[in-house]
C-alpha cells in the first residue's frame with residue numbers, strides 16, 4: 001500500500017512517465033457546447049453552498065460557473081445573508097434556507113448537475129455534513145477551501161462518502177490539513193503525492209500552486225506549468241472551483257474538466273496581465289475560450 005508520506009517507487013516512476021503538460025489537445029474534444037434545442041436547465045445547473053459572513057468567495061465561484069456556460073447557477077444562502085448575496089447578483093440566483101432541512105431540500109433538486117462547497121463556507125461540522133449530503137446524491141461535487149479543511153485528517157471518511165465524480169482542489173496548506181503531509185516542492189515528489197491522494201480518496205486531486213497538478217485515481221496526470229504569478233491573489237482559487245463545477249454540470253468528465261478549467265483560468269489571467277484581481281477572471285473566461293481552435 002502506498003502512503004502519502006512514502007510514495008512507493010512505482011508511484012514515483014508512474015508520476016514521471018505518465019505526466020503530460022496541460023494543453024487543449026488533452027480535453028478540447030470534451031468541452032461542452034450549447035445545442036439549438038437546449039434550455040437553461042439542460043445546459044447544466046450548478047448549486048454552490050454560500051457561506052456567511054464570508055460571502056464574496058461563493059459569488060466569485062458562481063460567476064465563473066455561469067461564464068463556463070452552465071445554464072443556471074444558484075447559491076444556497078443562509079436566510080440571514082440573503083440581502084447581502086442578492087444585492088450583488090443578477091443572473092445568479094440566491095436561494096435562501098432557514099434550516100438544515102431546507103438546505104438539504106435544495107440539494108435534492110433532481111435538476112442539479114453539479115455541486116460546489118467550500119469557498120467561504122467555514123471549516124465547520126455543518127460544512128462537513130453538507131458536503132456528505134451532496135456526495136450522497138452521487139452527482140459531481142467539487143470540494144474546495146473550507147470544505148477541505150472541515151475534513152482535516154478525515155480523508156478516510158471522505159473516501160467512503162465519494163460515490164460519483166469528485167474533484168478536490170487543495171492548495172498546499174489544505175492538502176497538508178487533509179492528508180497530514182506537506183506537499184513536496186519538487187515536481188516528481190509532488191506528482192507522486194497527488195497520485196497517491198487521488199487513489200486514496202477515489203477523487204481527482206487538483207493540487208494548486210505555480211504548477212498545478214491534476215491527478216486521477218487511475219494514474220492519469222496533467223501538470224499545468226503556464227500559470228502567471230498574478231493568479232496568486234485572493235479569490236482566484238474560488239473562481240477556479242466555480243469554473244470546474246460549471247464544466248462538470250455540463251457533462252464534462254471530471255479529469256478533463258479540471259484540466260480545461262485550469263487552462264482557461266491561466267489564459268484568462270494572461271489576457272488580463274498586471275493588476276489582476278479575482279473579480280476580473282470570470283469576465284475573461286469567454287475570451288480565454290476563444291483562444292481554442294474553433
Ligand SMILES: NC(=O)C1=CN([C@@H]2O[C@H](COP(=O)(O)OP(=O)(O)OC[C@H]3O[C@@H](n4cnc5c(N)ncnc54)[C@H](OP(=O)(O)O)[C@@H]3O)[C@@H](O)[C@H]2O)[C@@H](O)CC1
Nearest residue numbers: 054055056057118119120121145146171172173234235238
Ligand atoms: N473574497 C472572499 O470572500 C474571499 C474568501 N476567501 C475564503 O476565505 C476562507 C479562508 O481563506 P484564507 O485565505 O483565509 O485561508 P486559507 O486559504 O485556508 O489559508 C490559511 C493558511 O494556510 C496556509 N497556507 C499554506 N499553503 C498555502 C498556500 N499555498 N496558499 C495559501 N495559504 C497557504 C497559510 O498559512 P502560512 O503558511 O502563511 O502559515 C494561510 O494563512 C475560505 O473559505 C476562502 O474560500 C478567500 O478565498 C479569499 C477571497
Ligand SMILES: Nc1ncnc2c1ncn2[C@@H]1O[C@H](COP(=O)(O)OP(=O)(O)O)[C@@H](O)[C@H]1O
Nearest residue numbers: 208209210227228229231232234235236237238
Ligand atoms: N505563484 C503562482 N503562480 C501561478 N499561479 C499561482 C501562484 N500561486 C497561486 N497560484 C494559483 O492561484 C490560485 C490561488 O488559489 P487559492 O490558494 O485557493 O486562493 P484563494 O483561496 O484566495 O482563492 C490557484 O489557482 C493557484 O494555482
